[in-house]
Amino acid sequence: MSMFSHENIKFDVLKERAYNMRWAEVEEGIIPLTSADLDFPVAPEIVEDLIDYIKEGYFSYTPKLGLPKCKQSIANALKRRKNVNVNPELVLPIDSVARGMFIIAEAVLSPGDEVIVFDPVDYLFKESVVVAGATPVLYPIELDVQGNIRLDKLEDYITEKTKMICFCNPHNPLGKLYPMKDLDGLLKLAEKYDLWIMNDEIWSDIVYEGEKFNSLLELGNERNKKTISVYGFSKSFGIAGLRAGCIYVQDEEIFKKIVDKAHVISTAGGITSLSQIAIIACMDKCYYWLDEFMKHLEKNRDYALERINAMPKISCNKPQATFLLFPDIRETGMDSDSFVKYLKDEHQLLIVPGSSDFFGPGSEGHVRITFSTSFEILKEGLDRLENALKALNK
Numbered sequence: 547m548s549m550f551s552h553e554n555i556k557f558d559v560l561k562e563r564a565y566n567m568r569w570a571e572v573e574e575g576i577i578p579l580t581s582a583d584l585d586f587p588v589a590p591e592i593v594e595d596l597i598d599y600i601k602e603g604y605f606s607y608t609p610k611l612g613l614p615k616c617k618q619s620i621a622n623a624l625k626r627r628k629n630v631n632v633n634p635e636l637v638l639p640i641d642s643v644a645r646g647m648f649i650i651a652e653a654v655l656s657p658g659d660e661v662i663v664f665d666p667v668d669y670l671f672k673e674s675v676v677v678a679g680a681t682p683v684l685y686p687i688e689l690d691v692q693g694n695i696r697l698d699k700l701e702d703y704i705t706e707k708t709k710m711i712c713f714c715n716p717h718n719p720l721g722k723l724y725p726m727k728d729l730d731g732l733l734k735l736a737e738k739y740d741l742w743i744m745n746d747e748i749w750s751d752i753v754y755e756g757e758k759f760n761s762l763l764e765l766g767n768e769r770n771k772k773t774i775s776v777y778g779f780s781k782s783f784g785i786a787g788l789r790a791g792c793i794y795v796q797d798e799e800i801f802k803k804i805v806d807k808a809h810v811i812s813t814a815g816g817i818t819s820l821s822q823i824a825i826i827a828c829m830d831k832c833y834y835w836l837d838e839f840m841k842h843l844e845k846n847r848d849y850a851l852e853r854i855n856a857m858p859k860i861s862c863n864k865p866q867a868t869f870l871l872f873p874d875i876r877e878t879g880m881d882s883d884s885f886v887k888y889l890k891d892e893h894q895l896l897i898v899p900g901s902s903d904f905f906g907p908g909s910e911g912h913v914r915i916t917f918s919t920s921f922e923i924l925k926e927g928l929d930r931l932e933n934a935l936k937a938l939n940k
């Protein structure tokens with residue numbers, strides 16, 4: 547049985563454990579293709595290493611700045627997989643990427659500061675900026691002729707109050723990557739106006755065959771002194787509930803500020819021992835599993851795209867990365883919230899609306915579909931979508 551076959555999914559367990567708009571929260575019969583989480587169990591090595599650790603019966607305090615082995619494993623994997631040089635001493639394992647984003651915002655922002663947030667993008671960017679008392683300034687995304695997200699208009703949104711740019715690479719929900727020359731342009735802009743960059747690379751492992759992920763950090767540590775990166779394991783290794791992520795920087799001064807705002811020295815904040823054991827297993831042993839997962843995702847992506855683009859009143863771009871589709875539904879004449887409600891109430895399919903709450907006002911007229919499930923569930927979900935769209939045509 548393949549690790550990513552339908553038979554390998556334990557729906558009874560998902561119905562008890564998978565929250566955040568997923569199986570445990572939906573009524574019987576509804577298929578959720580919603581939050582970016584996996585329907586498959588994790589790699590066996592993660593389970594085995596956790597069991598070995600648990601068996602000893604000790605859950606003592608861990609080093610405040612993270613287990614050295616965990617920091618080193620993350621740095622090794624970043625070098626091996628992404629050609630990025632990170633000093634393990636400047637890696638802080640933390641309880642989720644979401645938390646990391648809030649820590650970064652708190653570490654560098656003050657009330658009155660402005661921060662550029664792309665529109666659309668995952669809601670966590672705006673949320674973290676607002677919680678830190680700063681003001682998000684939305685940058686409406688436009689694509690260039692190659693289909694890349696344009697960064698050349700960013701400068702128009704910079705004022706004397708601008709303190710940081712939030713950067714989602716790869717981009718959720720558009721599934722876009724950035725060419726190196728655009729990353730160079732972004733760093734030049736940040737250098738010119740002395741801006742911080744919140745660099746979220748949580749999706750950087752979910753990149754399809756023939757595409758290339760480029761990191762800002764490949765442009766050298768010297769140029770990235772004001773880049774604060776977050777990276778995590780929820781999307782690529784399925785451990786969202788373990789709340790595991792990390793922050794890394796190129797500069798000791800900013801590392802100290804991050805540590806301060808993470809409240810790890812007082813032990814009021816921080817990541818659990820078990821989560822760090824899981825991270826080590828992911829980084830040291832589970833990339834083979836991720837490579838297999840990518841093959842499965844690629845099949846799902848190609849199938850879903852072909853199906854959706856043959857349906858009436860909907861169209862979808864091909865994601866280069868992520869396991870998310872972000873189709874345009876404007877031809878239905880419905881707004882995203884009404885369309886999602888119609889799908890759920892009348893066709894038993896739950897997806898995420900493109901609305902201000904989730905991705906910003908620029909996402910209106912779109913919906914997000916997550917395809918990190920079995921081929922069979924995806925097919926059934928798409929059948930329901932197709933029926934719903936055809937019913938609108940009648």
Ligand SMILES: Cc1ncc(COP(=O)(O)O)c(C=O)c1O
Binds near residue numbers: 642644746748780786
């Ligand atoms: C761009 C982005 N950042 C952060 C997160 C949150 O990740 P975590 O589960 O580690 O908090 C997500 C989850 O979907 C995401 O898409």
